[in-house]
Each structure stands twice: as structure tokens, then as C-alpha cells.
Amino acid sequence: MEDFKKFFDGLTEVSDQSWSKFTALFKPDQLVKGEYFISEGQLAKNIGFLSSGVIRAFYRNSEGEEYNKHFFIGPCFIGGYASLITQKPNQINQQALTSCELLVAKYADILSLYQEHQDLERAGRVLAEQFFVQKETREIQLVLMDADKRYEIFREEFPGLEQLIPQYHIASFLGITPTQLSRIRKKMSSK
Amino acid sequence: MEDFKKFFDGLTEVSDQSWSKFTALFKPDQLVKGEYFISEGQLAKNIGFLSSGVIRAFYRNSEGEEYNKHFFIGPCFIGGYASLITQKPNQINQQALTSCELLVAKYADILSLYQEHQDLERAGRVLAEQFFVQKETREIQLVLMDADKRYEIFREEFPGLEQLIPQYHIASFLGITPTQLSRIRKKMSSK
DNA sequence: GTGATTTGTTTACATATGTAAATGAATAGT
DNA sequence: ACTATTCATTTACATATGTAAACAAATCAC
Numbered sequence: 189m190e191d192f193k194k195f196f197d198g199l200t201e202v203s204d205q206s207w208s209k210f211t212a213l214f215k216p217d218q219l220v221k222g223e224y225f226i227s228e229g230q231l232a233k234n235i236g237f238l239s240s241g242v243i244r245a246f247y248r249n250s251e252g253e254e255y256n257k258h259f260f261i262g263p264c265f266i267g268g269y270a271s272l273i274t275q276k277p278n279q280i281n282q283q284a285l286t287s288c289e290l291l292v293a294k295y296a297d298i299l300s301l302y303q304e305h306q307d308l309e310r311a312g313r314v315l316a317e318q319f320f321v322q323k324e325t326r327e328i329q330l331v332l333m334d335a336d337k338r339y340e341i342f343r344e345e346f347p348g349l350e351q352l353i354p355q356y357h358i359a360s361f362l363g364i365t366p367t368q369l370s371r372i373r374k375k376m377s378s379k
Numbered sequence: 380m381e382d383f384k385k386f387f388d389g390l391t392e393v394s395d396q397s398w399s400k401f402t403a404l405f406k407p408d409q410l411v412k413g414e415y416f417i418s419e420g421q422l423a424k425n426i427g428f429l430s431s432g433v434i435r436a437f438y439r440n441s442e443g444e445e446y447n448k449h450f451f452i453g454p455c456f457i458g459g460y461a462s463l464i465t466q467k468p469n470q471i472n473q474q475a476l477t478s479c480e481l482l483v484a485k486y487a488d489i490l491s492l493y494q495e496h497q498d499l500e501r502a503g504r505v506l507a508e509q510f511f512v513q514k515e516t517r518e519i520q521l522v523l524m525d526a527d528k529r530y531e532i533f534r535e536e537f538p539g540l541e542q543l544i545p546q547y548h549i550a551s552f553l554g555i556t557p558t559q560l561s562r563i564r565k566k567m568s569s570k
Numbered sequence: 571g572t573g574a575t576t577t578g579t580t581t582a583c584a585t586a587t588g589t590a591a592a593t594g595a596a597t598a599g600t
Numbered sequence: 601a602c603t604a605t606t607c608a609t610t611t612a613c614a615t616a617t618g619t620a621a622a623c624a625a626a627t628c629a630c
Contacts (some may be wrong), residue, residue, distance in 0.1 A: 196383075211416045249523045257522060270515045279519060302504075306497045309504060316507035317464045323514040324461045328470060330446060330521060330552065332440045335617095355578060363522065368617060370579050445601050493590060528586095546608065 192237055192291060193261045199314045206241075206305040214291035214299060219243075219284040226282045231275065232268030235295045239263055244357060245283050256361040259346055259353075262289070266269060269319060285353050297310030318332065335364045336372050382454045383428055383482060392506045397496040402416055404489060405482035408435075410475035416457060422466065423459030426486045433478030433540065437472050447552040449517075450537055450544075452558050453480070460510060466485045526555045527563050533560060 192211070196202065202210070215235065218223060224234055225243060243260040260266050260282070268278040270294045287308040302309040329338055339362055343350060349356065380402070387393065393401070405428065410416060417423055425532060434451040451457050451473070459469040463486045492541040493500040520529055530553055534541060541549065 199455045247519055247523055257518065257521050270512045270569065273512055276384045279515075300500070306500060309497060309500055310493070313500060313504035313507055314506055316511055320511045320514065321464055323511065323518065324470075327448065327514065327521075328438055330518075332438055343396055354576085365618060367579070367580085367619080371617085374579080545606085556588060557608070558589080558610085562587085565609085 189291075191239055195263045196311065199318070200307070200311050202307045202311055203305075204306050206301075208306070209301060210298070210308060211353075213293040213301070217290045217292045217294070219288040219290065221287055223284050223286055224281060225284070225290075226268040226271075226278050226280065228278050228281050228310070230271075230278055232271035232278055233294060234292050235265060235267040235269075235272065235298065236293075237263070237291040238266050239289040239291065242285040242352065243282050243288060243354075244285050246283070246360070247279060248281070254360060255355055255363070259285075259345065259349060259361070261349065265315065266290075267295070285357070287302070330363065335362050335368065336376070338362050339372055339376075380482075380564070382430055386428075387502065390509070391484075391502045391537070393498045393502055393514070394496075395534045397498050399491075400487070400492060401499060404484040404492070406484070408481045408483045410479040410481065412475055412478055414475045415472060416475070416481075417459040417462075417469050417471065419469050419472050421459075421462075421469055423462035423469055424485060424487070425483050426456060426458040426463065426489065427484075428454070428482040429457050430480040430482065433476040433543065434473050435476050435544075437474070437551070438470060439472070440548060441451070445551060446554070447548055450476075450540060450552070452537065452540065456506065457481075523555065524561065526553050527567070529553050530560070530563055530567075 189211070192214075193207070193362060212240065217236070219241070225236060228248060238260055240262045243266055244256050245258040245260065245266075246254045246256045248254050255345075257280070266282055268282070270276075270280070271278040296306075298312070302312055329341060333341070338360075342362065343356065355369060356366045359366045364372075382404075383402070389400075408427070410432070419439060429451055431453045434457055435447050436449040436457075437447045439444045439445050445569060448471070452546070455475055459473070461471070462468075462469040462493060489499075489503070493503055518534060524532070525554065530549075533549065535555065547557045548558060550557045553560065555563075
């Protein structure tokens, strides 16, 4: 809970009263390795705060092949944000790669808190803006850089994660096959 | 200005008083074909509402090659949103592909209006959320679909635009070369 | 500890797409 | 109207990356 407060304070200032009402909405929860927080096709209802553990977010194409698009490493928020906003089914899955500690709240409850507390609504705005910036950063990487470079950045952005999860998840995140990642690794280690 | 109001009402409800304060911040402006609204390396200061015209948003890689990432077709907001949020220089350029009619406001002025008017802050939150969803939609297209499919979607999403701008801008948006786009077009027309 | 499963690497091959250059068509400028 | 540019298509070729399969290494289950 201290991590939660610290993370939140990084967004914007919130009064003690708002904060206590806000945190009251969150209940502790766990995920075991392999368990899903959200699944495609379902309507997202909850937002989660990941205290510890690793979660992968991924899409599936029409052939059922999976494409990782993000790794969440606590502390951070998780959830089917696009689905929460649009009230359309998730297109994305979020699955625990390790056991995870969470705090979970109903998004609808948070929305109604926004009505009474402008400082929370501001936090919500700032959070949405941060998500936007994250996405743009990722977009730039996908469009402008080749897989070698993206691999380099992945290792900086998620230090240690490489040791924690299978290579093929990383390859998928980079948009290449495990074969190709292996080639890249070989090339990089030989210089 | 009526388009502006209509577009804004689509986001969330705003009181007349908030609306008149908000619109007072916007001044009319024009761009001629080829002119830039924002350029990479510069700090974004303004947000624009594009009433009419077409603007392309693009990145440049280290070799100076350009990659289109979006076409704005009024009515919609434009601007270096990530730079406005982070106060870091733009990584993106936005350039008029046709002559454009705009309304332009200082983003800082809008931020301070947020303080006094929660309904405007809410509109800001909703707008940020919409931008996020747009980006996620685009991300899914980039990751999950091949260029053929993206071309198809481009034609649905921006009807008529194909006739208005050079092919190489479209190819760049699709993440392929004009050569490859030409091959795709040939393939599609032959069935 | 031993066998079974999962994961990573390598090979050979196929294929999609980029590059460069030539040609043709369309557009713009004077 | 004529010329010069810009733009789109096509060709030939190079290359990066995917696919499939075999193998090796690591990890897990019992």
C-alpha cells in the first residue's frame, strides 16, 4: 500500500480525504503464474494495481498466434484500459508470467469518485496522458527501429526480465521469431 | 466554430460558462500546403483544432527517412500532445498536406482553466482517453495485420484521401515502400 | 536421479520485401 | 502548349527474415 501511495503521488497531488476514499475501493488479490487478469472478448470491469510480479499483455491474430505488446512490472496499473473507456470487449489479454500481488477496484466506482473529487479526476487525466505517452514511445520504437535496436532497448527498459521469462516471449514482443532473436543474440555476443 | 462545439459536445457535457471561457482561448489561423504545425526538436506550446484540411504526422529516423504515422482530417484536435504533456521536445512533425483552417490556443492557458472548471478537466481526461484508444487501435493494426490488410483499412478509414495525396505518403503510413504498395495494388485490382 | 517436457540454437530452404534503375504517366510552371 | 518535375509502375536483383526440422540444453516432475 505504501508503494501504491508513492506511485500515485508521482502523478499529481491528492488530498488525504480523496486518497482514503480512493484506496477504500481497492481489495487485495493474487494471480498465480499463467492466470489471466483480463481476456479478449470480455468486457473489462476492474482496474488493478500490480504491487509485485510480471504480467504480459498480448494480442492474438485470427490464426491464434500471440503477439506480446507489453510487460507490466509492478508497481504500476494494469487492466483493459481501452475496454474500460469504450465499454467494448477487450481485444487484449493480460496474463501473469509469475505469481502476482494486486489491488483491484471496480472502474465504475472510480468513475463516480471522479464526480465528487476533482483532484482524483485530475489524477485520472494525468494517468491517461501518461498511458498515451507510453504508447507513443512504443510506436516510435516499432516504426523507426529494427529488431536489433528494439532488443537493446528492451534490455535497458526491463533489466533482469530477460532471465525471468522465456525467450520466445521476448521475440514476440520484438515482433520477430525466436529463430531471428537467436541470430541477433549470436551477432551481438560475437562483438 | 459550430463544428468545434459539435466535436467537443461529443466528448462530454460542458457548461455554457466553461465553454465560452474555453473558446475565448482559441484564435483562428491558417496553414498553407507544406507548412508545419509542429516540428521535431521543438517544444510544443499550442494545441490546435483543425476545422478543415489534411495534416500528416510523421517521424524521421536517424537517416532522415520519413515515416507517416497518422493523417488528421478535420474536425479534430492536432498538436504535439506528448510534448505538451511531458514538456520534452517533439519527436514528431505535423505538416499540412493541403491548405488548412485552424483554431489555435496556448496549452498552458487550457491547463489553468482546468483548475477552475472541473467539467473542462473532465473533457481533457476524456480526450486523453480517446487518444489512447486511437493509439491502441493503430498498434493492433501494425502488430497483427499485414500491409495488404492495413491498406484495406486505410481506404475505409480515410475515404477519398487516397485521391488527394501522393501514394508514397500512403506507403509510408503502411510501413512499406511505394514499390511494394504498387505490387499490392496490382494484386488487388486483378481480382 | 532419471526420464519427460520445455526451451534455445542451428541449419537449409522458401519467400516477402527492400533497393536501384528504367520507363511511362501525370502534373505543374512559365 | 511545351518543358521540366514529380509521381507511379515495373523489372532485376539482393537480402532479411520466416518456416520447418533436427538437435542441444535446460528445467521440471516424480
